[in-house]
Amino acid sequence: MKNRTINPAIIALVLVANITSFVATTADAQTMMNRKVGAKPTVVILHADWCGACKKLEPTIAELKQQYGERLNFVELDVTNEETTAQAAKTARRLGIGSFFEMNKKKSSLVAVVGKKGKVLFQTHYSTNREGSFERETYVRAFDMAIAKS
Numbered sequence: 001m002k003n004r005t006i007n008p009a010i011i012a013l014v015l016v017a018n019i020t021s022f023v024a025t026t027a028d029a030q031t032m033m034n035r036k037v038g039a040k041p042t043v044v045i046l047h048a049d050w051c052g053a054c055k056k057l058e059p060t061i062a063e064l065k066q067q068y069g070e071r072l073n074f075v076e077l078d079v080t081n082e083e084t085t086a087q088a089a090k091t092a093r094r095l096g097i098g099s100f101f102e103m104n105k106k107k108s109s110l111v112a113v114v115g116k117k118g119k120v121l122f123q124t125h126y127s128t129n130r131e132g133s134f135e136r137e138t139y140v141r142a143f144d145m146a147i148a149k150s
Contacts, residue, residue, distance in 0.1 A: 041121065041146035042073040044097060046088075046110040048080040053109035060136050061111070064143065071147050072113075079105055111139065113146040121146045 045061060047054040065074050075095060077088035085105055092101035097118055104110055112123040122142035 040071065040073055041143075041150050042075055042095070042097070042114045043068075043143070044100070044110075044112045044114055045074070045076045046079050046101075046104060046108055047076060048078065048108040050080065051108040057109060057111070060139065063136070064139055068143050068147075072143060077101060077105075079108055113142050115146055115149060121149065 043064075045057075047057075061074075068074075075091070075097075077092060078084040079088060089098065089101055089105070092098045097114055100112070100114065100118060100120065104112075107125050110123065110125045113121045115121045122145070124138070
């Protein structure tokens with residue numbers, strides 16, 4: 001059997017790849033920890049591709065994400081089918097809202113604001129609030145209230 005030496009360039013390449021992977025994984029974990037419910041209020045949106053109300057809600061949520069992106073976390077959980085729902089459940093557990101998700105996973109077009117320790121501060125389903133309306137101002141009031149309480 002022949003003695004072979006390993007090219008130092010290959011060793012360096014493997015080390016850089018492993019370090020880069022570790023840094024990326026650590027950065028992803030840090031991002032998730034920063035987004036974990038409790039650091040700041042989190043807007044949880046349950047949506048499905050087949051949901052008409054979800055589609056109507058999309059532009060409003062996109063606008064509000066721009067407006068509140070620095071002060072609130074936004075988490076979208078896809079409940080379109082079994083596969084996306086299972087992935088959404090994993091994300092919810094990672095964020096500390098697994099039980100909330102399990103109780104609501106069959107409700108597409110649900111928007112909730114979750115505060116410290118997973119306390120639900122606001123929740124609406126099928127794009128309606130408690131008054132039965134779908135207004136941007138309803139979300140603005142809910143989001144402002146959640147920020148004030150944090």
